[in-house]
Amino acid sequence: xxxxxxxxxxxxxxxxxxxxxxxxxxxxxxxxxxxxxxxxxxxxxxxxxxxxxxxxxxxxxxxxxxxxxxxxxxxxxxxxxxxxxxxxxxxxxxxxxxxxxxxxxxxxxxxxxxxxxxxxxxxxxxxxxxxxxxxxxxxxxxxxxxxxxxxxxxxxxxxxxxxxxxxxxxxxxxxxxxxxxxxxxxxxxxxxxxxxxxxxxxxxxxxxxxxxxxxxxxxxxxxxxxxxxxxxxxxxxxxxxxxxxxxxxxxxxxx
Numbered sequence: 001x002x003x004x005x006x007x008x009x010x011x012x013x014x015x016x017x018x019x020x021x022x023x024x025x026x027x028x029x030x031x032x033x034x035x036x037x038x039x040x041x042x043x044x045x046x047x048x049x050x051x052x053x054x055x056x057x058x059x060x061x062x063x064x065x066x067x068x069x070x071x072x073x074x075x076x077x078x079x080x081x082x083x084x085x086x087x088x089x090x091x092x093x094x095x096x097x098x099x100x101x102x103x104x105x106x107x108x109x110x111x112x113x114x115x116x117x118x119x120x121x122x123x124x125x126x127x128x129x130x131x132x133x134x135x136x137x138x139x140x141x142x143x144x145x146x147x148x149x150x151x152x153x154x155x156x157x158x159x160x161x162x163x164x165x166x167x168x169x170x171x172x173x174x175x176x177x178x179x180x181x182x183x184x185x186x187x188x189x190x191x192x193x194x195x196x197x198x199x200x201x202x203x204x205x206x207x208x209x210x211x212x213x214x215x216x217x218x219x220x221x222x223x224x225x226x227x228x229x230x231x232x233x234x235x236x237x238x239x240x241x242x243x244x245x246x247x248x249x250x251x252x253x254x255x
Contacts, residue, residue, distance in 0.1 A: 017050045017076050019203035021140050023110070023245055024190045027053075030062045031106060034186045035249045041105035044128060045114025046094045047120070049078030053138075057108065058084040063097065067092040093197045095120035096155040099128045111139045126252035135252055140192055149233035150242060156229060160222035163210035184247040194241040198230050201239060 010073040030039045039061050041200040048066035050073050057064050063086035068074040074089050081087045083180060094109070094116040107125045109116070125135055145151045157164045196204060205211050212218040233239055 015203045015207035016073070017080065019200055021050060021192060021194050021243060022052050023056055023067050023138060024139065024192055025056070026190045027138055027245065027247055028056055030186070030188060031136055031249070032249055035136065037106050037134060042103065043106045043108060044097065044099060044104040044231065046097065046107060046109045047115065048077055048089065049073045049112060051081045053110040054087065055081060058087055062086070065090060065104070067094070067097045067099070069093045093123055097124055097128055101127055102130045103128055104246050105130055105133050107133065108134045112138050112141060112181050122252060124234055129252060133218045134249055136247065138244050138245060138247040143242045143244065145241070147233070147240070148238045149229065152229045152233060156225050160225065161210045161212065167210045188247050190245040190247070192243040192245045195238045196241050197238050198227065201230055201241070202226060204241060
């Protein structure tokens with residue numbers, strides 16, 4: 001994680017908590033059935049953010065340690081997940097988690113994965129995992145077309161968000177086999193979606209690190225274009241913000 005990536009969402013935490021999508025429960029089922037992870041196995045959530053993926057595993061009965069360098073996001077996770085006795089958080093990064101050697105059965109990383117220094121994070125994951133431990137990488141990949149709304153939203157980002165193209169290039173693709181030695185043991189895709197009214201859509205947009213903030217000359221024109229897109233494509237007061245949840249799992253390469 002670069003210093004910049006650990007700070008990018010500091011002033012977007014409220015929107016992130018309210019408007020980011022969660023993950024399908026099938027992700028946890030996949031960890032149990034396809035990756036052989038016991039239902040009570042300890043989990044480290046790396047780049048845990050506000051706790052979206054941690055909550056998924058806590059609700060399934062796993063003890064989870066959330067590793068998050070951004071203090072504002074970690075505080076939001078601590079508040080949101082305070083009801084779970086098996087939750088704790090630490091101020092660490094993917095490359096330096098602060099966790100003990102061989103302390104967890106599963107390392108998970110969600111949307112934050114594309115910010116990691118892959119080689120250093122890979123070594124750190126191998127260190128904190130138990131000998132037969134596994135890594136699961138998963139994130140929501142927004143569909144770029146297929147409906148007038150999805151195509152229009154992608155066009156809006158291209159037009160009003162100068163950082164979008166750069167951030168988009170950092171997202172991982174299917175070329176991840178070097179994380180898992182000889183290749184992936186498991187990979188799958190689950191459908192996922194949010195149904196959003198205009199306030200939800202606006203919040204979802206503003207939770208993105210590349211969206212121009214108030215005071216930027218592109219901010220108000222972007223929101224005006226978003227309103228126009230919503231009015232043209234909404235059905236019964238909502239639009240469908242659709243994703244594919246991509247899941248990759250395997251064993252770490254150990255030095």
